Amino acid sequence: MEGAIAPMMASTDSNLPLITSFNLRKYFPIRGGLFSSRIGDVRAVDGVSLDVRESETVGLVGESGCGKTTVGRLLLRLIEPTSGHTYYHPSPDVLARLESLYDTLKSSTGADGNGAAATPEAAAALKELDEIADQYSLYRLKHSKMKELRGKLQIVFQDPFSSLSPRMLVRDIIGEPLAIHHAGSRSERAMRVAELVQQVGLNPEHLWRFPHEFSGGQRQRIGIARALALRPEFIVLDEPTSALDVSVQAQILNILKKLQAEQRLSYLFISHHLSVVRAMSHKVAVMYLGQIVERAATEDLFSRPLHPYTQALLSAIPIPDPSLKRERIVLKGDVPSPAAPPAGCRFHTRCPAVMPVCSHAEPPLIEVRKAHWVACHLYPPSGGVPVPNPAGPLGSVGENGVTNVGALPAA
Amino acid sequence: MAALSTSMPVAPAETPLPRAPATSEPSEPTPSSATSPVVLDVRDLKTYFFTYDGVVLALDGVSFKVRRGETLGLVGETGCGKSVTAFSVVRLIPDPPGRIISGKVLFRGIDLLWGLSSEARIKTDPKTGRARIRRSFRRIKTGLERMSAVRGRGISMIFQEPTQAMNPVFSVADQISEALLLHQGIPIVDDLLGATPDAPEVLPALEALVEESRRGNTDALREASRRVGEAAHLRTFGTQAYYLAREAEPDSEDLMRRLNKARHRLHLSGLERVYLRHRRRRMEVEDAFHDVYLSEMREGRIDRHNRRILRARRGRLRLSGFYYGIWGIRGRVQRPLKDETFWRTVNRLEEVSIANPVQVARGYPHELSGGMLQRVMITMALAVDPVILIADEPTTALDVTIQAQILELMRGLKTRIGTAILLITHDLAVIAEVADRVCVMYAGQIVETARARDLYAHPLHPYTQGLLASIPNLERPDKRLSSIPGSVPDLIHPPKGCRFHPRCSYAMPICTEVRPPTTVEGSEHTVACHLYKGPTAVE
Numbered sequence: 012m013e014g015a016i017a018p019m020m021a022s023t024d025s026n027l028p029l030i031t032s033f034n035l036r037k038y039f040p041i042r043g044g045l046f047s048s049r050i051g052d053v054r055a056v057d058g059v060s061l062d063v064r065e066s067e068t069v070g071l072v073g074e075s076g077c078g079k080t081t082v083g084r085l086l087l088r089l090i091e092p093t094s095g096h097t098y099y100h101p102s103p104d105v106l107a108r109l110e111s112l113y114d115t116l117k118s119s120t121g122a123d124g125n126g127a128a129a130t131p132e133a134a135a136a137l138k139e140l141d142e143i144a145d146q147y148s149l150y151r152l153k154h155s156k157m158k159e160l161r162g163k164l165q166i167v168f169q170d171p172f173s174s175l176s177p178r179m180l181v182r183d184i185i186g187e188p189l190a191i192h193h194a195g196s197r198s199e200r201a202m203r204v205a206e207l208v209q210q211v212g213l214n215p216e217h218l219w220r221f222p223h224e225f226s227g228g229q230r231q232r233i234g235i236a237r238a239l240a241l242r243p244e245f246i247v248l249d250e251p252t253s254a255l256d257v258s259v260q261a262q263i264l265n266i267l268k269k270l271q272a273e274q275r276l277s278y279l280f281i282s283h284h285l286s287v288v289r290a291m292s293h294k295v296a297v298m299y300l301g302q303i304v305e306r307a308a309t310e311d312l313f314s315r316p317l318h319p320y321t322q323a324l325l326s327a328i329p330i331p332d333p334s335l336k337r338e339r340i341v342l343k344g345d346v347p348s349p350a351a352p353p354a355g356c357r358f359h360t361r362c363p364a365v366m367p368v369c370s371h372a373e374p375p376l377i378e379v380r381k382a383h384w385v386a387c388h389l390y391p392p393s394g395g396v397p398v399p400n401p402a403g404p405l406g407s408v409g410e411n412g413v414t415n416v417g418a419l420p421a422a
Numbered sequence: 423m424a425a426l427s428t429s430m431p432v433a434p435a436e437t438p439l440p441r442a443p444a445t446s447e448p449s450e451p452t453p454s455s456a457t458s459p460v461v462l463d464v465r466d467l468k469t470y471f472f473t474y475d476g477v478v479l480a481l482d483g484v485s486f487k488v489r490r491g492e493t494l495g496l497v498g499e500t501g502c503g504k505s506v507t508a509f510s511v512v513r514l515i516p517d518p519p520g521r522i523i524s525g526k527v528l529f530r531g532i533d534l535l536w537g538l539s540s541e542a543r544i545k546t547d548p549k550t551g552r553a554r555i556r557r558s559f560r561r562i563k564t565g566l567e568r569m570s571a572v573r574g575r576g577i578s579m580i581f582q583e584p585t586q587a588m589n590p591v592f593s594v595a596d597q598i599s600e601a602l603l604l605h606q607g608i609p610i611v612d613d614l615l616g617a618t619p620d621a622p623e624v625l626p627a628l629e630a631l632v633e634e635s636r637r638g639n640t641d642a643l644r645e646a647s648r649r650v651g652e653a654a655h656l657r658t659f660g661t662q663a664y665y666l667a668r669e670a671e672p673d674s675e676d677l678m679r680r681l682n683k684a685r686h687r688l689h690l691s692g693l694e695r696v697y698l699r700h701r702r703r704r705m706e707v708e709d710a711f712h713d714v715y716l717s718e719m720r721e722g723r724i725d726r727h728n729r730r731i732l733r734a735r736r737g738r739l740r741l742s743g744f745y746y747g748i749w750g751i752r753g754r755v756q757r758p759l760k761d762e763t764f765w766r767t768v769n770r771l772e773e774v775s776i777a778n779p780v781q782v783a784r785g786y787p788h789e790l791s792g793g794m795l796q797r798v799m800i801t802m803a804l805a806v807d808p809v810i811l812i813a814d815e816p817t818t819a820l821d822v823t824i825q826a827q828i829l830e831l832m833r834g835l836k837t838r839i840g841t842a843i844l845l846i847t848h849d850l851a852v853i854a855e856v857a858d859r860v861c862v863m864y865a866g867q868i869v870e871t872a873r874a875r876d877l878y879a880h881p882l883h884p885y886t887q888g889l890l891a892s893i894p895n896l897e898r899p900d901k902r903l904s905s906i907p908g909s910v911p912d913l914i915h916p917p918k919g920c921r922f923h924p925r926c927s928y929a930m931p932i933c934t935e936v937r938p939p940t941t942v943e944g945s946e947h948t949v950a951c952h953l954y955k956g957p958t959a960v961e
Binding site: 268 | 499500777791793794821822823824825826827829830848849850851852853854855857874875878879888889890891892893894895896902903904905906907909910
């Protein structure tokens, strides 16, 4: 951990982000036609900025196909982005410089750091951004440096049935990261594996078994133990409980919380299950078709959701209590294809509060309340105080979090 | 024979509901009050799977009732036997390895499992202790044939994975048409034969429709097209005219030309007419067969006499209709029937609020999204107005917003059609949204049954309590999630006594020895746990 990363590792101030990314984009090419040329792009992630602080959990929610998993993989550099940068442990001055540069870009041209610059100062900003990226960005690190860093950035996969090799013993699965990174002698590694197994609530006798001998919950524990092996600082949890039963899901969530408290871990918790995200996260970002539409502290987001999509998503969660009947927003139709996203606001085709402006202008992500960001034309950037459009079908946002946006009566 | 040729009779004498001894009057009336008749009564159902590792006791004495117009939720963890229950009820258990061993499935008083004991004999090898099954495949075949009288019209099913339950090589319309023809073939043929495309009131109605399409008012257009259908004595002609008018350019002259073309297609040629009558006779025979099967199951003996007569009739019809099987002729004579079922499919798809039913009906399963396919599945299951709909995890593969759409749809259909629904899911929240009563399953047994409100307010069984406590609550996120230690037991060697006792925090010495009886603990609330000492439930 020398060289370029070393100065960035110095900061331990918890107010600084552990990992921060700017304008991440990932377009997957669609090939076809003559000679398999590129005939289009699937815009899986389209301009996502995200930061995660130390011992903090950021929840990332959205429907399937909205790009949640791709964001998680980009943050770990498991795939290379089309554009955008991620910084791991940026020092305060670098971070401040980055933010001011991105602000300059936004205000001067409306460009977001990826397109061609129109004005001279924007061009200068772009150039400087490029220099900073060369020095610090995760995506421009050399292979050897990246390998060192991989120990600090880990992932727990969604499907515990396909993420463990069926030919390896549990002992080898958990010990493999240690072996790859040459962490300690053979006996030290064995001790570490035994310790890990205890941490995730398995017995030492389980070490000598193969994955197929375990239930889903136990396999997910093995996956967590493997991710913890190199004492990471940041773990991407990619739907860690969606393949599990509720009673087992609770066990896994409790383990994750315990580990976070003990080891000051930071999580990016990716899930489509909002109740789970609420139970786990400090902050939540809501994604729709490759973009973040709303970002806020968990309490704030769940009690006063601003974006119509978030409101619909919240009202769609079934509540395990039949005595609670509430107004429900049922969205029409399906998620559009990310290969041809709608122009303007991407949600306008399904939005219950759609306005004429929505179909041609893309709303920017703006801070309408303290630490509450939303990308929606209902909340104009100049206003400051969020005033829902009285003309639209969007009614007042209730204090109790239940809104009456174009609500359909529950039958 | 005359009696045989009528279509499926109305339900036989429906068994009156045995009231539980300790029931007090329900505090508030639910849509399915305890007085509505029981349409499905499952008693002590046992389904085992005979594998190389041993006998998996997948269902071990499951009993529940579904009343008319009611939604019964069946909830439990993976591998607790929810889906096996559903498949056992319609006898879709893959055999081998699975066998229904004993029990009764009474569908409106008809025992669907009648004759089961004679289909196979199970012997345990004294040396190895292994179970061996001798199956009589002839009897199994007759048993499954009998089920065809109940499947579809009686009990219909929605499967878990909509993408895998549909056939990828047939269009949506083809697949729904198949169900329609199988169960409503006679009315469809009658409608076709009774259509009057040349009636004097058809042309004025068509002209009115063209006039409306110029104005562009959707509701009026729909009304006008309905009148077209009435004039032609064929409802689907109205649907067809409606979509023709909607697709047409405004102010276009050729709408009338197209409508007339469609009208001319309703003229049946002589051969088509003969074919339709022949087809109708064949359907009558199939219906008569279904009646025989039902009466066999009701009376508990094989009706050899009527079977023989019908088989002979079926053979004669096959012989006399060989001509329609010739490639080239078949396509021509079936065209009117295909058109008719296509437009009926479109009608059905409209009912499940699909925005562009014509395109969806023409499409193939891979072209549709999961939510759309699930709607198609629901359409297919409900196309024949079943008495009972079994929905096996209908929303598990879907996103929350789509799940909300589907649940909303199912709730609407329940109130409109009055179908009883057996909803199977692992998601307690989904059950809470839709179900009137809930059965909680654990390791092949039902541990608690109650009205949904009671169950969520006062869960009695420790397993139910644990399940409810382990759901992350949106209202109180800070609460530490409680979880049930351990995992679902191996059903080859299930724990002795109460199957939950290894994971139960209230386990007592008796729990490890004696299987707890199902006791009544309040109105419509039964539980199988040694902690409760109410009167024993009457199964």
